[in-house]
Amino acid sequence: MPTGKLSDVIVIGAGMVGAACAYYAAGAGLRVTVIDRGSVAGGTTGAGEGNLLVSDKEPGPELELARLSARLWTELSGALPARIEYEPKGGLIVAADEPGAAALRDFADRQRAAGVTAEEIPADRLHDLEPHLAPGLAGGVHYPQDAQVMPALATAHLLRAAGNRIRLRLGEEVTGLLTAPDGTLRGVRTTRGEVHAPYVVNAAGAWGGELARLAGVELPVRPRRGFVLVTEPLPRVVRHKVYAAGYMADVASGSATLQTSAVIEGTPAGPVLIGASREHAGFDRTLSPQALQRLAAGATALFPVLGTVRAMRTYTGFRPYLPDHLPAIGPDPRAPGLLHACGHEGAGIGLAPATGFVIARCLTGGEPPLDIGPFDPGRF
Amino acid sequence: MTDSASEPYDLAVVGAGPAGLAGAVAAAELGLGVVLLDASAHTGGQFYRQPAPQARAARPEALHHDWSAYAGLRRRLAESSVRHLPGHHVWSITHEAPAWSVHCLTGDDGSDEQPVRVRARAVLLATGAYERHLPFPGWTLPGVVSAGGAQAMLKSGLVLPGRRIVVAGSGPLLLAVASSLAAAGARVPALVEASGYLAYARHPRALAANPQKAAEALVHGAALLRHGVRLRSRSAVTAVHGTDRVEAVTVTRLDRTWRPVQGSGRRIACDALAVGHGLVPQIELATALGCATRTSADGTSALVLGPLQETSVRGLWAAGETGGVGGVRLALAEGELAGIAVAARLGAGRARGSRIVQLRRRRDRMRAFADAMAAAHTPGPGWRCWLADDTDVCRCEEVTAGRIREAVDDLGARDARTVKLLTRAGMGWCQGRMCGPAVACLAARDGAPEPPPERRPFAVPVPMSVLAQCADQPNTAP
Numbered sequence: 110m111p112t113g114k115l116s117d118v119i120v121i122g123a124g125m126v127g128a129a130c131a132y133y134a135a136g137a138g139l140r141v142t143v144i145d146r147g148s149v150a151g152g153t154t155g156a157g158e159g160n161l162l163v164s165d166k167e168p169g170p171e172l173e174l175a176r177l178s179a180r181l182w183t184e185l186s187g188a189l190p191a192r193i194e195y196e197p198k199g200g201l202i203v204a205a206d207e208p209g210a211a212a213l214r215d216f217a218d219r220q221r222a223a224g225v226t227a228e229e230i231p232a233d234r235l236h237d238l239e240p241h242l243a244p245g246l247a248g249g250v251h252y253p254q255d256a257q258v259m260p261a262l263a264t265a266h267l268l269r270a271a272g273n274r275i276r277l278r279l280g281e282e283v284t285g286l287l288t289a290p291d292g293t294l295r296g297v298r299t300t301r302g303e304v305h306a307p308y309v310v311n312a313a314g315a316w317g318g319e320l321a322r323l324a325g326v327e328l329p330v331r332p333r334r335g336f337v338l339v340t341e342p343l344p345r346v347v348r349h350k351v352y353a354a355g356y357m358a359d360v361a362s363g364s365a366t367l368q369t370s371a372v373i374e375g376t377p378a379g380p381v382l383i384g385a386s387r388e389h390a391g392f393d394r395t396l397s398p399q400a401l402q403r404l405a406a407g408a409t410a411l412f413p414v415l416g417t418v419r420a421m422r423t424y425t426g427f428r429p430y431l432p433d434h435l436p437a438i439g440p441d442p443r444a445p446g447l448l449h450a451c452g453h454e455g456a457g458i459g460l461a462p463a464t465g466f467v468i469a470r471c472l473t474g475g476e477p478p479l480d481i482g483p484f485d486p487g488r489f
Numbered sequence: 490m491t492d493s494a495s496e497p498y499d500l501a502v503v504g505a506g507p508a509g510l511a512g513a514v515a516a517a518e519l520g521l522g523v524v525l526l527d528a529s530a531h532t533g534g535q536f537y538r539q540p541a542p543q544a545r546a547a548r549p550e551a552l553h554h555d556w557s558a559y560a561g562l563r564r565r566l567a568e569s570s571v572r573h574l575p576g577h578h579v580w581s582i583t584h585e586a587p588a589w590s591v592h593c594l595t596g597d598d599g600s601d602e603q604p605v606r607v608r609a610r611a612v613l614l615a616t617g618a619y620e621r622h623l624p625f626p627g628w629t630l631p632g633v634v635s636a637g638g639a640q641a642m643l644k645s646g647l648v649l650p651g652r653r654i655v656v657a658g659s660g661p662l663l664l665a666v667a668s669s670l671a672a673a674g675a676r677v678p679a680l681v682e683a684s685g686y687l688a689y690a691r692h693p694r695a696l697a698a699n700p701q702k703a704a705e706a707l708v709h710g711a712a713l714l715r716h717g718v719r720l721r722s723r724s725a726v727t728a729v730h731g732t733d734r735v736e737a738v739t740v741t742r743l744d745r746t747w748r749p750v751q752g753s754g755r756r757i758a759c760d761a762l763a764v765g766h767g768l769v770p771q772i773e774l775a776t777a778l779g780c781a782t783r784t785s786a787d788g789t790s791a792l793v794l795g796p797l798q799e800t801s802v803r804g805l806w807a808a809g810e811t812g813g814v815g816g817v818r819l820a821l822a823e824g825e826l827a828g829i830a831v832a833a834r835l836g837a838g839r840a841r842g843s844r845i846v847q848l849r850r851r852r853d854r855m856r857a858f859a860d861a862m863a864a865a866h867t868p869g870p871g872w873r874c875w876l877a878d879d880t881d882v883c884r885c886e887e888v889t890a891g892r893i894r895e896a897v898d899d900l901g902a903r904d905a906r907t908v909k910l911l912t913r914a915g916m917g918w919c920q921g922r923m924c925g926p927a928v929a930c931l932a933a934r935d936g937a938p939e940p941p942p943e944r945r946p947f948a949v950p951v952p953m954s955v956l957a958q959c960a961d962q963p964n965t966a967p
Binding site: 123147148149150151155261262265266268269277279280338339340341378380395396398401402405406408409415416417418419420421422423424 | 581583777778779896899900901902903904906907910911913916918920945946947950951952953954956957958959
């Protein structure tokens with residue numbers, strides 16, 4: 110088993126993105142040490158729904174990353190145990206009125222041109238896909254490439270799949286970066302000592318900005334809070350990931366005020382998950398009755414059958430938000446040896462494999478699988 | 490949604506057990522407008538639980554200590570202006586300046602169509618406690634009941650869980666349960682207590698200051714002797730035998746850390762087992778509002794309270810078990826103290842300073858005793874050795890000890906939250922009330938377990954249609 114001194118790369122953060130970076134780096138032959146101040150999947154990964162989406166992404170660099178990730182997730186689902194609950198269930202976006210439906214169709218046309226599979230669903234066919242949908246909707250678009258995974262289990266099993274090339278140091282917080290007199294990176298200082306390696310990957314998610322500051326560079330990651338409602342276990346009443354057309358506008362918005370759009374999906378374990386609210390409220394975990402009320406109202410409007418179903422619990426998480434809604438992936442030109450893999454906002458689970466794949470290529474000097482210019486951490 | 494009044498009450502008391510009753514009555518007698526909410530149809534809470542009217546109990550008080558204290562409070566309640574709302578299940582409390590909103594489901598089981606929102610300038614949380622369970626092989630077999638559940642069956646239904654009942658676990662409740670079961674006609678072949686009773690002797694001052702506690706123990710002790718109940722301390726039920734229901738249990742001696750002593754197991758025939766490991770403060774309404782908590786001597790989370798029972802959140806008071814499990818007399822004192830303190834804050838009446846001094850002294854004395862008692866009954870880390878890999882730990886989601894050990898040893902879980910994410914332990918109907926303490930111990934490996942954070946944003950499950958109308962609502966008079 111490699112010791113602390115024999116790591117080729119240190120990954121900070123044992124969430125989904127950190128796990129994917131470690132997995133692909135180990136697959137490229139590197140010895141990896143993953144450090145987290147908490148548990149595996151203890152941050153945003155453990156507070157998400159596990160969305161693997163192409164449907165909500167405009168043509169552009171993020172969609173390219175999502176398409177690569179979708180292919181890699183298919184591979185991973187074969188390599189990892191079935192317990193990660195990978196489900197290629199497909200997404201269904203619905204519009205309440207005709208202008209909304211027209212906008213959806215236009216959006217889908219542009220995505221199709223970028224290689225996404227998107228099938229228009231007229232109003233009278235919506236119930237073939239989702240029998241419990243409310244009546245009177247104007248239409249929708251079906252995205253068979255959308256999928257879902259249980260993010261905490263996927264992270265844990267990904268970290269284990271690479272065997273002893275990945276070493277985990279949990280409950281250990283990074284307090285500083287170590288540099289040689291000539292400025293080259295030597296590793297990190299933690300609450301339990303020093304760990305040495307020539308490369309450090311910042312996969313600290315919503316806390317990635319703080320980590321960057323330890324290296325003396327600025328990365329404007331901010332937490333964008335979200336609540337998820339969880340119902341009592343049900344037989345399958347929601348088959349796809351279903352959401353209303355307003356969701357894309359909320360994702361793309363930079364507004365600090367509360368935005369909610371119902372995103373509804375069943376899980377193999379039975380409970381239905383209902384997202385998604387977005388607001389900038391720092392790392393405040395206080396329950397927002399207003400956010401929960403809007404989520405419940407949105408969900409019962411789309412699926413009236415949920416009205417009598419009980420919500421068992423709710424949880425909150427912090428999406429790592431960057432102002433241009435693109436993650437920071439790749440070497441930091443301002444701090445040689447430091448790479449970033451954070452700032453994926455609400456898409457981190459979906460974008461993780463492609464991110465890890467890119468990072469592994471950067472570490473081994475290979476050619477990235479796509480143009481990573483738009484993700485350059487030095488762009489801020 | 491129905492708002493109970495267009496003007497807020499001065500004080501909403503959540504829970505009509507000893508602490509809530511005492512607080513509501515004290516505040517109302519000082520001139521406050523008080524509303525008293527409880528899920529049950531009766532006042533009295535878990536402690537003064539009463540038979541249903543159809544049971545036609547001639548003397549329900551025969552099963553209770555301190556019935557006179559309750560009878561007195563009930564009379565004062567009837568004479569007061571307190572509005573008692575039975576059948577109100579509080580699922581959340583929110584603050585919308587200048588008042589608190591207490592959100593309730595209504596009906597016996599909370600399933601009535603019409604939710605209710607009660608507004609109040611101050612809130613007193615007297616939500617009591619629930620039982621702590623530690624799993625062991627066979628604990629899911631029919632015939633195994635919780636110690637508190639056996640007591641409740643007796644008090645409310647006047648029925649016994651079996652004819653030959655072993656009482657086991659840890660804590661002072663076991664003495665009371667064993668003596669009431671025996672008095673009601675059951676055979677109790679053994680009372681199995683995991684701690685050593687001598688542990689109290691380490692706190693002679695707390696004991697000496699609380700003579701009525703020693704007297705209580707003597708009364709129970711004498712009753713047990715009379716009924717031929719054998720006390721086995723430093724022992725535990727480590728297995729239950731039977732195919733369809735309990736036929737026997739294995740009682741094993743424990744070392745100081747509660748690890749079973751090899752070869753010391755003895756089989757005792759019985760048809761029921763009443764088992765409990767003390768109580769856990771029920772504080773989720775408070776933690777959802779950000780109230781500070783502390784780890785009490787028995788390893789549970791309790792609210793941090795000021796000298797006059799206020800939580801760390803201004804305007805939110807708590808009394809009784811929410812501040813740490815301490816029993817009925819402490820609850821009565823704290824409830825009254827909180828009621829007086831709220832009245833003083835809201836500028837009502839004139840509280841007698843001497844009464845406050847007296848109540849504070851009484852509370853401090855009883856708290857010290859409660860802490861000593863709690864320390865003596867804290868589960869030792871060795872109890873985890875009772876578990877086989879196939880023992881269910883989370884009954885709702887059927888998660889075994891083996892799955893939890895895998896999450897901790899192989900998958901990187903270091904706390905109860907991550908164990909829950911990776912195994913679903915604690916995600917079911919009881920929301921971890923049953924398995925939380927056990928999961929926390931397993932997650933801590935050999936370190937001291939962090940108590941579960943008692944975070945349940947919904948204190949009871951809420952219909953989505955109720956949630957969909959809970960905020961943004963104008964006030965409407967009834």
